[in-house]
Amino acid sequence: MAADDLDFRPADPAEADALWALTLRSLDHWGHPTNHPDLIAQMSAEDAITAAYIRDNDTWVLASGDGTTVGYYGLKPIEAAVDLTYMFLEPEAIGGGLGRRMWDHAVARARTTGNERMRIISDPMAIGFYQAMGAELERTVALAPGFELGVMWLPLADGAESA
Structure with missing residues (x-):
């Protein structure tokens, strides 16, 4: 699939299950279900993207002209900031520059919220x-031995550019 055949569109609440399946494939790419099965089960129960999340938040899909979803992200307002709640790519798309393309789109959307910064709770493999995109690591939070999420921030003020 050619990168120039891809475009962004708003996510449809009806595709929440398909987007969660993409999330799990992406996590599997990094070995998380094998290395941390209890955490993945907990995520599936508590953190899966839902139709309500899509309806209530700024959620975008990167898809090909034939409708094949390659990745997605979601932005949610939080106290005095915006949260990059989800950002996942199909495993075969990782490493091809599409993450940067999604990041740029997400940052542009986040800047329209008027918030001064964006929070990212990062998978350890994405820190x-x-x-590299310009976010600063505030701290890590250990969820299990060998699995630490990064709490990161990106300034969104005018003139603050991603790397």
Whole structure:
């Protein structure tokens, strides 16, 4: 699938289950279901993207002209900031520049909220990506031995550019 055949569209609440399945495939790419099955089960029960989330928040899909979903992200307002709640790509799309494309789109959308910064709760395997994009690591939170989420922030003020 050619990168120039891809475009963003708002997510449809009816595709919540398909987007969660994409999330699980992406997590599997990094070995999380095998290495941390209890955490993945807890995420599935508590953190799965839902139709209500899509309806209530700024959620975008990156898809091909034939409708094939390649990735998605979701932005949710939180106290004095916006939260990049989800950002996942199909495993075969990881490493091809589409993460940067999704990031740029998400940052542009986040800036329209009027908030001064965006929070990212990062998968341990994505901390380096977000740092390369200009986000700053505030701290890590250990959820299990060998699995630490990064709490990261990106300034959104005018003139603050992603890397």
